Amino acid sequence: MTITKKDILLILIILIIAISAVSVASAYSGTGFTHDIPFSKYRDVSNSKILNRYNDTECHVEKTGVCTQVVDGDTLYLESGEKVRLVGVNTPERGVEGYIASKNFLQKFCLNKKIGLDVDKAKNKDKYGRTLAVVIVGGKNVNEMLLKEGLAEIMYIPPSEFYPYNWAGPSTHIPDSYKTYTHTQKDTSSSSGSSGKYIANSNSGKFHKSTCTWGQKTAEHNRVYFTNRDAAISQGYIPCKMCNP
Ligand SMILES: [Zn+2]
DSSP: OOOHHHHHHHHHHHHHHHHHHHHHHHHBBBBBOOOOOOOOTTTTTEEEEEEEESSOOSOOOOEEEEEEEEETTTEEEETSSSSSEEEEOOOOOSSSSSSSHHHHHHHHBBSSSSSEEEEESSSOOOOSSSEEEEEEEEEEHHHHHHHTTSOOEOOSSSSOOGGGTTOOOOBBBOOHHHOOOHHHHHHHHHBBBBBBEEETTTTEEEETTTTHHHTTOOGGGGGEESSSSHHHHTTEEEEEEOOOO
């Protein structure tokens, strides 16, 4: 076999692609989010004391599992081997300031414990095959807690069932790239004609999550669909007491 100029060119191209792929991978540093919360901040505070600061979440536990490993502040493994990425939030990457504090916080609530998950219905896996979900501990939304504690920044990637801006606290960091998503944009992006996140009943004056059995029992001719809760409220609909939309 003789090596032609064409072969050499092909090898060169493959090498260039390989080298650039490696350099892209090693240069990845997340969004660059950091915070200066000390890693030991929550060490001597009981879990229940922290949980008590938060309202019960409206998210539903759809599945449970024991967390066997916490990778960082926004990623964990279940004993089934399933890798879970906390949806709507982003914590500092390994080696970056704040990484350990955020990881410690998630470990405190999850490691070797049975946790609840509300999996994102709009997109249940990310491009790495990780399950996108809200983690629920003691009836509280851990994703929301990470944001409110300043341990995570918002990472809103539509389509998503969840809207992390609703979980944010006054000190929550919102990256520039996500500032463009406003309430209005969220509404139009999920709008799709006769379907929506909420079903209102023009007869009863109540509105439901589209997953609520009472909402689903609404007669077709009485149905009004909303993609946005505020829109339903502003039109005078009252939230269903069963599904708490
Ligand atoms: Zn309902």
